[in-house]
Amino acid sequence: MSHVTYNKMWAEAQEGLNNLLQTETEDKSPKPLKDHPIVFQMLATFYVKYVQIFHNLETAYDQIVHPQKRLVIRQVLEGVMGRILELKNEMVELENSEFHYFDDILQDQKLCPEHIEIPIPRYFIKEKLKVLKEREKILAQILVNAGLQDIEPKKHIKVMTFEEAIRIIQISERARQGRLRAEFMKQIYLEEKRERQARLHSGKSPNLDASAVCIQKVWRGYIQMKRTEKIREEEMIFLGMSPPPHFHRISASLMQAQRVEAMRCEVQEKHEEEYKKALVAIKNRLREMEGPDIKESLQEQIRQWFIECRLPPQNQGSLELVSVIKDEFRHITGKFPDYPDEEDGGSIVIFSQKTPEQVAAELAAKEEELQKKSKDKGKKGKKEKEKKKKGKEKGKEKQEKKANEEKEGWKMAPSNFLPIMEEGNNWYKDVWQHREEGWNFHQEYDPELVKEEKRKEVKEEIRVQVDELMRQELKNLKLAVDREKDKKKRSGKKDKVSHAGLVIPPAQFLTQKWGYNLLTSRSGTKTRTKSFAVEDYIKNARTIDSLYKELVEGGLLIKPKTVKLSDYVGEYSYLGTTLRQVDIEPMPSLADVRQLIALYGILPLGSQALHEKSPLVKALLLAGPAGVGKKMLVHALCTETGANLFNLSASNIAGKYPGKSGLQMLLNMVFKVAKQLQPSVVWIGNTEKTFYKKVPKAEKEMEPKRLKKNLPKILKSLKAEDRVLIVGTTTRPFDADLRPFCKVYKKIILIPRPDYASRFALWKHIILQNGGSLSKSPTISCLAKMSDGFTQGHIIYAAQTILSERRIRQLNRKPLTAVELMGALARQDPVYKEEEDMFKAWYAKTPLGKARAKALMEESGVQTRACAQCPDVHTVQRENGLQRRHQADEAFQRLADKITAAEQSKAKVYVVLANFQLFFQQKSITTKKIETLGMYVQKKSSKYSEAIFLLKNCQVKVQRDSRQYENP
Ligand SMILES: Nc1ncnc2c1ncn2[C@@H]1O[C@H](COP(=O)(O)OP(=O)(O)OP(=O)(O)O)[C@@H](O)[C@H]1O
Incomplete structure (x- = not known):
């Protein structure tokens, strides 16, 4: 595809994004929404739309060759990806489920399921292809050196002696002659046989008509069979049941498109290189051409500022004030001003577009922070305790908040990616939306844009130099005109050097550089001295x-x-x-x-x-x-x-x-x-x-x-x-x-076992992948239906065992049948319903599963409560029964413990009671009965038969009681 197509794709994506961003900001209504289905529908619609934009942006980013356009697309693309993740997270929290279904939205918006597939950005791999290949090589080399992986077995070419070669040729030649002779002998034998038969039937002449009819019958039958086969195939193609023959051939236009895509990637790389070079070259040129002017005008402005400030108040009107200097810095005090420090931004502060309040607030905040730091050093222990407290409080607060939210309704959480997308969108609108690009047919970098960008950088660099010069000039001026001494600054500088913390202790340095964790002892507490740890580290430095x-x-x-x-x-x-x-x-x-x-x-x-x-x-x-x-x-x-x-x-x-x-x-x-x-x-x-x-x-x-x-x-x-x-x-x-x-x-x-649709796709894919052909394949739908319960691994195993090399060679003569594949499949164990139920039951006990079950019950009007003794969530109606069951379980445990502690001779009682306990665990029971029973066993434990009798008696009663608990 051409540059125009991809540019159009990008423009469409940006337009879609613009609309979406507007809706998102409009939808940020302060009123919380209470209706879950409406909220979910809204989130899901956003999600589907963002995924569509993601598709377009990803393709555009991969194929557009203009390096500066790609910068904008990249920013927006990452924003969109992030927003998709945020929306997914919102949906998970709202629905208490990892899986969400959008079929109704797809239907409304007339989309296919492919439109909501998450594309994998190709730049993930493309941008580090060289590094990955290098790493792969190193890995392979280490594996080979360690003997964990063989190098590709070389084909050994055996050198043959002259005699051996002659022998092989002789053997082949004699075999050829033998075969010829055998053929010749066969001909003679058949001739003789024919003659013998002719002699036998010498009296009768062959019936020519009958022979002709026989030959015609066979031939016509054969011809008709061929014709019918052809007509049937044509009909199937016409009905769309079979693919047309060209369907299996690789399309020429597809290949052309792939070639163009590859070419575009090469051009993209070339343009990227040129752009990177231009960034340096243009900056240097700007520094040379415009640098002196910028420097001069800056110096001029700052100098004027000095003079304005130094001017006696009565002469205010005689000078035209420099308009670029902010008002708060134009104090006409009759003194030279103090030059802003480097840390505060130097002269940028006096030209800054910030309001004076903002500047003052920033400075005050910085000072406060410094003071706090020095104070807080001694209070670390206290703080940690406080932190823990706060953490607990926060946890409580969070829970309360969640409960409140549930009561109040749902509100969209603040997004980290909306600002990124908005910034990218504005960048697109300001620079690219209406840009005239008639001159740039090859889509190379735009030098004007580079200049604009680099001019700012050059100006900043020069400003730093000018600051240095002007600071000196101001000092000289103060000395010359006001005779002021520079005491304060010197002491200040000293302080700064120590504050700057240029000398990092070696241990800290090592930790920063390598992230090595030996500074803390193995138990996780800092028991070792730092120097010891550093020595340790240096020894172990790797x-x-x-x-x-x-x-x-x-x-x-x-x-x-x-x-x-x-x-x-x-x-x-x-x-x-x-x-x-x-x-x-x-x-x-x-x-x-x-x-x-x-x-x-x-x-x-x-x-x-x-x-x-x-x-x-x-x-x-x-x-x-x-x-x-x-x-x-x-x-x-x-x-x-x-x-x-x-x-x-x-x-x-x-x-x-x-x-x-x-x-x-x-x-x-x-x-x-x-x-x-x-x-x-x-x-x-x-x-x-x-x-x-x-x-x-x-x-x-x-x-x-x-x-x-x-x-x-x-x-x-x-x-x-x-x-x-x-x-x-x-x-x-x-x-x-x-x-x-x-x-x-x-x-x-x-991950569930595959459903019918997936099995259908999988069988097709696997048969083709293993060399089978679909045109003469067994009915895939039959295979898909029959393989219900089997997993992908089973299906792949069956296909691979049947489609051996020999079988593939036979496919033309003997088409693959479903029976063959089913035979191989049936030799394996499917996933039985019990196993599947176990998975479902287990998942229902996970936090998300429990939350979903609870939400569903509440939705349907059933009041639920979390059980204090087990991880279950149950209805209020069942609560009493369950509690009694838990009490009974506990009582049994106590009883079992008592009996275990008893003498060995009472083992029999123990066995009976243990069996009994098992029974009770399955049923609901009364606690009182068991407690009495336990006491009885303890007192009269010598009479086993009595104990057993009592147990059985109790069993009947308990059985009756348990029915009562099961149906509360
Ligand atoms: N959806 C799929 N499409 C294509 N091939 C698949 C699919 N799922 C699994 N396979 C193939 O099935 C075989 C078994 O998969 P894999 O070993 O990853 O399963 P597993 O769940 O990890 O199994 P186990 O739990 O026994 O380790 C592999 O050859 C894999 O390539």
């Missing part, structure tokens, strides 16, 4: 390169597979909104999962500005049955952002860096490299193991819970500027202790 190498060799830093997010096949669910409207929670589709990965992972990791200002996601959990593509998504995260991949799975760190200090060192290394070479993804596979409630015996040796205590600390240490994302994957989240698990993983993406 370059990032050596740490990188060690991590790669230890298998902790691994090479991510090249997988794009678009390779994660999955279709959009068209029923989301409809189902939610009838209070059925829809299963998210794979397209929704893809979208969340882009929003929570790829966009923030790819852009520093976005990561710093958008809602922060430090840890992400991907939970779902085996084979739904969790690992694939982790690799896609790295591929799309060029991130390093660290593997901290329990099985991978088992036995490495043993002990507490070893683990601390390992984490220090990993996160140091991750932060320095950001963006980085730290992957923890089977992350539920780190949070096991009880470690299984078989896994005890692996120490799966090693990271449990450290993870929250690590998360705390990750700041907004560190583009590091911890991604956990799990197939059994229900094995983990929920509270600490959800504390670490605040964002949870539950």
